[in-house]
Each structure stands twice: as structure tokens, then as C-alpha cells.
Amino acid sequence: MSTRHQDEAVLEDEAIHAEPPSLYRVLLLNDDYTPMDFVIHVLQRFFAMSRERATEIMLKVHHEGRGLCGLFTRDIAATKVEQVSAFARRYQHPLACVMEKN
Numbered sequence: 001m002s003t004r005h006q007d008e009a010v011l012e013d014e015a016i017h018a019e020p021p022s023l024y025r026v027l028l029l030n031d032d033y034t035p036m037d038f039v040i041h042v043l044q045r046f047f048a049m050s051r052e053r054a055t056e057i058m059l060k061v062h063h064e065g066r067g068l069c070g071l072f073t074r075d076i077a078a079t080k081v082e083q084v085s086a087f088a089r090r091y092q093h094p095l096a097c098v099m100e101k102n
Contacts (some may be wrong), residue, residue, distance in 0.1 A: 009064075022101060026069040028061050029096040036055035036062065038093055041070065048085050071102055 026047075028039065036058055043054035047069045061067035072080060077099040084097035 011034050013071040021073045022055070023071045023100045024074055025102050026077050026080050026097065028057070028069060029068045029098060030065045031094045031096065034088070034093040038088075038091065039095065042087065042095065044083055046080055052066055069097075072099075074099075079083050 028042070031054050038097070039058040039061060040054045043049045043057055044051065047054075049057065057069065059066040062067065069080070081097045088095035088097070
């Protein structure tokens with residue numbers, strides 16, 4: 001095996017063992033003003049949840065102060081946060097959506 005071929009084998013081996021991207025949790029935070037039906041609609045629209053699952057998460061937000069919408073890579077999580085925040089602003093609700101590293 002030539003030196004060049006050995007170097008290529010080492011590079012290929014390193015590429016195979018790349019770390020998976022970090023995941024971020026996207027969360028909704030409770031407030032006293034956003035209607036529960038609006039929160040359910042957000043969860044269905046932006047997180048593709050069934051009505052039943054969205055209701056469960058909405059109740060968790062209501063009772064515990066926050067609820068997990070999903071785990072995503074950084075860019076997707078940031079996009080989801082911006083989409084939800086813009087949608088809530090458009091309808092004049094103070095619904096807060098945040099992301100945090102998992």
C-alpha cells in the first residue's frame with residue numbers, strides 16, 4: 001500500500017466517525033392570555049401533531065409552565081421558533097416559543 005493510499009484511507013475513516021449534529025428542544029411557554037385553542041392550532045400547524053397530542057402538550061404548558069414541541073437540529077429549531085413567534089404576533093398573542101440545547 002502506498003503512502004498516498006494509506007492517507008486516503010485514514011481520511012475516509014475519520015469522515016465515517018463524524019459526530020451527529022446537536023439537537024435543540026423547542027418549547028412553548030405559558031402565559032395568561034393566549035387562548036388554549038390557539039396553542040393547539042400552533043402545535044398542529046407547525047409541529048404536525050394530532051389534535052389529541054397537541055391538546056396534551058397544551059395542557060402541559062398550561063399546568064407546568066412549558067411544553068416540549070420537539071427535538072430538531074439548530075437551524076430547524078430556530079426556524080420553528082421564528083415561525084411560531086411571527087404567527088403569534090400576527091394574531092396579537094404573547095405566546096413565547098424558545099429553543100434550548102438538549
